[in-house]
Amino acid sequence: MTIEAVQGLPANERRRLFDIWETAPGLYGWLATVDHKKIGIRYLCTAFFFLIVGGVEALTMRIQLAQPGLKLLSPEAYNQLFSMHGVTMIFLYALPMLSGFSNYLWPLLLGSRDMAFPRLNALSYWVYLFAGIFLYISFPLGQAPNGGWFNYVPNTELQYDPGINIDIYSLGLIFLGISTVVGSANFVVTLLRCRAPGMSVNRLPILVWGTLTASVANLLAVPAVSLACFLLWMDRRYYTHFYAISGGGQPLLWQHLFWVFGHPWVYALVLPGMGIVSDALPVFCRRPLVGYTLVAISTVSTMILGFGVWVHHMFATGLPIVALSFFSAASFVIAIPSAIAVFAWIATIWTGRPQFKTPFLFFAGFVLLFVIGGVSGFMTASVALDWQLTDTYFIVAHLHYVLLGINVFPVVGGIHFWFPKITGRMMDERLGKWTFWTMFVGFNLAFFPMHLIGLMGMPRRVYTYSAELGVGGYNLLISFGAFLFAAGILLLLINIIRSRTEGAVAGPNPWDAPTLEWSVSSPPPPYNFAVIPVIASRHPLWEDRLDETPDRSTIHRGLVLDEGKETVGITVLDAEPDVILKMPADSLLPLLAALGMMVIFSGMLFINYWVMAAGALWTGLVLLVWLAPRDHASTERPTVYG
């Protein structure tokens, strides 16, 4: 935390800023911080923890499936494990991990001192953490969700699943949905209002595009699943009949509501990952991304199309052929934006000069996995072929190539890439390469044969299988691959822990990267930017060398804003400075509100109206204090430094 590393601003000014922005020391500060960097790191660590938990669940299942007819796990235990594996990886790992990166990086990428709503940001994290704990409390109770992450009714109606397993699932997802919606709203507003002056939309990093589209999608999609879960909970505990045919309900209603959410959500899990690659890969190719505009447009159009393909999860439900044909065609079309991105990355590598650093390996590996996952997706888009492929291991292979390939590989690459920024130290390069090759080989050993056993007809979501299917040998290989992949994750963990204290000191810009976050010290000071930069291009730190335009960004001269905890708010379209935003100080309110919600949901879980009421009262009071009038923004002209 050396203030001296920042050029330009006098030391006493920087001291003053530091005092204003630094989180309070001790336990209070630890609980009350609203610093986006601290919250981002928390997101990353928590999500990484859930990755490991979900991974351990997967490994347990792989032992059971290594040979036909094994009896390590009871069917019930297996069903709980595969359900929690899906829930954990998709809800508790994949999106929060990306939120972590975005939380940490957005203000740094955009040239802002914090997110638009720092306290909402903290609330979003606390709710995520408590929702994760809520979902995992089911484990010690022995009643983890057991209906799959897709949780199809009526198998999950009370009649067929009388425990609290599914209540934990449905309430947990509603709870987590609050975190997602709050976080997404925060990203959208941050983008609109808290960019540095001059950061027009055509200068946004692709990661920002990715997270933005994902956030907008979340705002539209998450309510669908929250509603679906709420209706299910009502069906189970208040004997409504939204999904039960006995009362005129419709089982397919769940599938529509779930996939209207589920499919866009899958894109929300991969677009920020693709953004990480689009931003970081060019650094190691020593040139800007080829076809920035195309990639940005393809990101947005993927998301828009992503809302029109949910029925391809329901090809076998007996919907009319005309509808199926439409959704099948739409599912083919969505391959086009992805193809654009792939071609852009290959063109970037082709025309650039690759540096074989660990992050580059992950990003290049990602491109290949993306293609494999993409073409298997292309096969499932074909309605006729999908009637055979769906619910076999081919789909398992497809979704793991997509989700691990497009989420985990960029994320691990991203960890290697931004680790120096976050900690100030480099990760070990040799260990990094070992990590990559272990993970890459393990991954393909584990998941490529799944295509084959899928084509051989092995159904998904089975706790055991018959030797007659002839897939025993492949499954053994898959289980071996899974453990190899896990070993890679272990190496990563070791590298992270060792490098935190023993890694080489990084300096502000160890990769010679072009974007704003590399203009500040590593790790960045609490106030991010001593002065608010003014942006003139997509590559503020490469401007002199690329010399694309005569304009230059001003990074060390600009608004100081040292009258309090302040940052600048811009006009939405032109990115002109508009107002000075007063940012909130450390606050326990987010934690208290999240705790209150935890109480409400616990009350709902056990249908205890007193607990529910107490939680609601508590949360209401906290929100009342939160919303008490405060000086939000000032219109006074900012002072300019330099």
Next chain:
Amino acid sequence: MRSLFGAVGLAFAWASSAIAQAPPPAPSAHTSYSGASATFDGAGKRGEWTSQARDYANTRYSPLNQINAGNVATLKIAWTFSDGTQYGHEGAPLVVGDTMYLVTPYPNIAYALDLTKPSPSIKWSFQPNPSPTAIGKACCDAVLRGWAYADGKLIYNLLDAHTVAVDAQTGKELWRAKMDDVDKGVTMTMSAFAADGKVFVGNSGGEMGVNGWLAALDIGTGKELWRAHAVGPDKDVLIGQGFNPFYPWMKGKDLGVTTWPADMWHTGAGSSWGFISYDPEQKLVFYGTSNPGPRVPAQRPGDNLWTSAMFARDPATGQAKWAYQFTPHDQWDYDGINEAVLLDMPIDGKMQKTLVHFDRNTYAYTIDRTNGEVLVAKNFAYQNWSTGFDMKTGRPIVDPALEPKPGVKLDRVCPPDIGQKDWEPPAFSPNTGLLYVGVFNICMGLTDHEVSYIPGTPYDGMEMQRFSVDGKDGNWGGFIAWDPAHGKKVWEIPEKFMVMSGAIATAGDLVFYGTTDGWFRAADAWTGKILWSQKLGSGVIGQPITYTGPDGRQYVAVATGVGGAAMVQKSRAGFPPRGNTLYVFSLNGDAIQAPESPSSGSTAPATATPQ
């Protein structure tokens, strides 16, 4: 006290007639609406009531006219008799000579009451002690719908599937025949029917997956002469050379097997628990068969012959002459057990020998009783399951939206399982040419559940909620007059509860009926105007009779004791308590009086109890 009762009754009669539907313009000079007539064969002497329907044709018409529209308002209770049983009382007392015969619901105790003495005076009683297991096997209360008198014997069915004959003079058991196995769910609740020197009995248990039958027993010995099943191969159904149904779809070999999924007919029900009628001229008995089993139609595709149908059989051999299925593939438990009233009437100017049948499916059929051709089929109350009637094929047209599917709730099917008219028999008056019948005004919410056949348990699967056609506070029943030749309702008296009592008509141009909430009413046979009403101790689901006592007075008698299917209304406000009492009415309540001094030497009633 009595005058107070009368005043109240009068006031009520007036009030009730005010709420009754305005009668249509009365036909000029009291000519018969339909021109229908009946033979009244099999009726006893003028003042007697010797069988449940009084005659073979099932008219429930008495030629007595001492009580008439002019004086019925002075009708008062003459005497009462309580038998102490609690289950629903559905039968009509019989009056033969100077004795009245009455049999209680389970435990089916028979009483003979001496009418020459101040009543009630028990001549004898008889306790048959049927098995209590039967209580839990009877679908709709442990009832008995009647008893027969023939050749000096009182013959009736016991709930545990036996038929017993008792000496009418002494109350001694003469014979007892085991007709079926109660452990398999077979009970017997119908009234035995005596004609042609035989007694005809049938079984109940259509909800229990029984195999339905009608049997003829020798009156003297109880020996079974023949037994005709409703389902199964032709040899079991007693279908042979002489069988000639009118409609082609009912012709063919072994239809009682081929219209069922493999072997399902064994448990296909088609029991017979309604009233039988007899045409001595053509030598034919007519009776209906119950719903198919299981009640869930999804489990038994096909027409399910010969359930929910009517048979015309030769009483000597049991061979069927014709049959007609009212509700093919009965999906709502509509049954076809309701009685046939045998009338001759002009239809389209031509005199026809017909039978009139109010089916639970809400069609009132006028059928040529010589060959089974449907001449008239019209709705006598509200229904929505059928969109019309195909006179060509003789089949109702079913609304596919109201066909139940397992697990899927249908919100409103009208009528419900018990129809818009259940077993409660109508009356016919040759003066008006009308039939008088208690009807319902109800619907059901229905959810079917697929069901296992487990012997001795219900083979049922219908989950129902019943409610009025007219919504939450609507009426559940009514009493109507029906013109069978034109298929038209002539008048209607709305009632708050389902009308489940039988009706009688008299030469005094009166019709009598009772209500579930305990009103016993007399109405003008022409206009439906209520002329007299009396509230009784429990609901009336039995059948009234009228007779001339040894003292020459005309009496009207009816047993109260709510129960049976009427219990579906038990949670409604105003539903009466159970408890069986026979009420006998006369003008001003006059009756044979006790001797001046209570005699200590009066003979103790003879009792006969099998040990």
Next chain:
Amino acid sequence: MKRAVAGLFSLLMLSNCARAPLGYLDGAGPAARSIASLGWGLLGISVAVCLITGALLVFSIFRRRSQTDGLGGGDDRSALRWIGVGLSITTVLLLASAVWTLWTVRGLSDTSRAAAVTIDVTGQQWWWEVRYRSDTPSREFSTANDLVIPAGVPVQLNLRSRDVVHSFWVPKLAGKMDMIPGQTNRIRIEADRPGIYRGQCSEFCGMQHAQMAFFVIALAPADFQTWWNHQLEPARSDPDAAAQQTFMEHCAACHAIRGLSAGGILGPNLSHFGSRRTIAAGILPNDSRNIALWLRDSQGVKPGSKMPELHLAANEVDTLTAYLEGLK
């Protein structure tokens, strides 16, 4: 290079896949065959795309470059042109695939050939009820877990569920179709020639989803009629009254046997149980050892199965086993 080897390797593997009992790259009926050719086609495109893109990626990484310092690199404009070319090829391939798919779907939904038999298949936790339909109701009957069809003619299946969502799948004959409570999904299957084809539930349906299999047995049409007529006969009456009594006491509340007054519908109809291939929905071969095992320890064989532990005495197990096996 590595990818190419892997690709070749996998092509070899694929022919293996096609032969697997549930492999669908080799159809045994018209529907499955048309999907299989579509499958091979799209698989070919996919493999080609992977190989080409992989090769491009590898080449782009390792290609020889002129040594220049600083940033920048090749010409953006020519790169964009190549992206355009790639995109055009992609679009054409996608369009062609979509047309091929819709063409296949059109063929599959063609019902101009009349179905020879209509069969209701009802999924439930965790077995299959099979009910043969006929215009003559008395030719209708129920069986379980063995779907016998005539070969060479289309067979109409009405798919329903009695509890949760299941999915009917016989990969060698047709694609999947879900069985959803409250609705009837229709599908046609046809086997070219007599044979035995494996089927499997393919929608997660609770604890024993994994062990919900069945077999389609295609017979020559004449054999099929013989089989049907035989099935219509009541079960062979066992002379051993004790076995029947044991069955009535312990089994009849859930299982039906035509000819006995056993009419339970919770479990499979056992009228001709002895002639079926498997027990417990395709998981154990139907022989006396397995019947006895199943009667003794259903929950050990298939935990959570709706068949309860019966706690039968050893002699009861023996008589029942002999009786059930005799129901040919």
Next chain:
Amino acid sequence: MKLARLILGGILIAAIAAGVTGWILASQNAYSHLMGAGYDSTSTMLPLGDVAGQSASTPPADVANPASSDPNAVAEGHKLFISMNCAGCHGYDAKGGMGPDLTDTYWRYGGTPTQIYQSIASGRPKGMPSWGKKLPARSIWQLTAYIQSLGGSFPANAYQAAVQGDLADKGQNKGASDQQ
């Protein structure tokens, strides 16, 4: 700060350990219910015979329903109630029909779990069939659990009242029967 991390880490590890152990134990336990273990021993303890008719004999011990610890018992019992045709007589809402209402507090043959079990297993004279052979003990206990859940059951300590059909006792004056 360091201490905080240490404590946090410790809690985390402890929570994971506890969670995994709990899950293994609990899910094994839930599984054992499915296996039917734990039922048979209890069923052999039950005295046979008509409880209501033998007020002179020693009343059976107040055996708690062994299915009461099984979270699925009531739901399974409800399914059996319908599939075993109980609903055909007692009504789909269990409010009676051909058979008696099971939701009121009047019990012909006693309303303790043991007595309900007896009624199902051995049958009762007025048409209630016997299920003791048709259904395994576990299923009958599940049915019992469902019937108990209808709210008409007596608490175990009102056992005397159940036997005597006297609601007024409510089990408060248990000595009353001893003085008779």
